[in-house]
Every structure is written in C-alpha cells, then in structure tokens.
Amino acid sequence: MLLDDQLCFALYAASRAVTARYRPLLDELQLTYPQYLVMLVLWEQDSISVRDLGAALQLESSTLSPLLKRLEAGGLLRRERRPEDERSVALTLTEAGARLRERAATVPLAIGDAMGLTPEQDATAKQLLRLLTANVSER
Template sequence: MRDFSLELDDQLCFALYAASRAVTARYRPLLDDLGLTYPQYLVLLVLWERGPVPVKDVAAALQLDYGTLSPLLKRLESAGLILRERRPDDERSVRLVLTEAGDELRERAKDVPPAMGEAMNLGEEDTARLRALLRTLADNVSR
C-alpha cells in the first residue's frame, strides 16, 4: 500500500497549483498587451481555431459552466471582439462569432505561444509528455 504524506512538498495538488499560478502570472503581461484576461484568451483561442460556434461548444471545450462563461462573453462583446447571435432556426441557441477586431487580434496573439514556450523552457518531448499526463490526470479525477 502506498504511503501518503501530509507534507506540503509531497502534495501533487500543490505542485499543480504553484505551476498554474506561475504560468498564469507569466501570461499576464503578454495578454495585458492584447487587452485580454487569460480566460478571455482561451475563449478567443477556441473561436480562432473553430470559427463561429455555439456557446455550449465553447463551454464544453473550456470545461466552464454558463455562469462562469457568460460574464466573459459579455466583456468580449463589450470590447468589440465577438458577437453573440441567436440562430434563426432555434432562438434558444446562441452562436459566437468573431468580429473583424477579434479576428485581427489573432495576428497580434501569435507571439504569445512562443513567448510562453520560451518561458517554460521544456523540449518538445517533455511538453508533449506533460500535456498528456495532465490530460490523463484531469480525466481520471473528473470520473
């Protein structure tokens, strides 16, 4: 049987928490230059990748509930980066569409991933392995 410790340095959750805080803090100045918060950046990443999508698809992709996502979308819409459109064939379904300004911001955001890659200073193999482990961890804990 595995022995579990109550020492802080032995806690995987603390290592994840500290890493998450450090990475998010490193994103902050890069995203400040774009006028975005980290969660807003994630929403735009989904739209840049997929194009116009229903709100429910963004919520699923980012694993966010509507209560958390709605204020983000309102701020992005107020900033003129996205539009929320009701589908004519289903008034209950809202689709997110990038505005011209939102689409143009993609070009300025292209510097963010390489800057973060440099800050993380991990090789391609380590990055891929870490991403896979974190996805497995998230899946296992979510079950």
C-alpha cells in the same frame, strides 16, 4: 504530510506561475487569461455555440456569460441567437477579433520559451495532465 509532497500543490503552484507569466503578454492585448482561452477557441472555429465553447473550455455557461459580454463590449465577438433554435447562442468573431489573432501569435512562443521544456517534455506533460483530468473527472 509535507506540502511539497502534495501533487495538488505542485499543480496549483505551476498553474499560478504560468498564468502570471501570461499576464503581461495578455495585458498588451487587453485580455484576461480566461478571455484569451475563449479567443483561442474562436480563432480555431469562428462560429461556435456557447454550449460547445463551454464544453471545449470545461466551463459552465454562467461562468462564460460575463466573459462573453466583456469580449462583445470590446468589439471582439458577436453573440447571436440561432434562428433555427432560439435557445442556442452562436458566437462569431468580429473583424477586430480576427485581427487580434495576429497580435497574439507571439504569446504561445513566449510562454513556451518561459516553460523551458523540450518538445518531448511538453508532449509528456500535456499527456499526463489530460490523463489526470480525465481520471479525476470520472470519479
């Protein structure tokens, strides 16, 4: 079996290339790629539980905790226990976190340009990757 014939290698190489393309854009925002993903979710839904965030990002809370602590220390979000359920932690954007969205608005455009896909190719790629993820996750 040749390396170039392996779908897993094509996925790995594409993921590394895309993440590397994000790096300089996110450096300007003082965010890592995983932190950026957290912020994307919070920009969509300002108040969310850690559990729901983990589900959205397909990450365990043990992986999220250090990310959330750094984002909180950077003044971008607040973590607060919910009064109705002390076990649940709510995440909310701070003013600075909300303002960062404006500065981050150019990131998806720059990445889209770098990928060089037509809208149809973009939609097909997402559809196939979601199907692959669902299929592999089921087994």
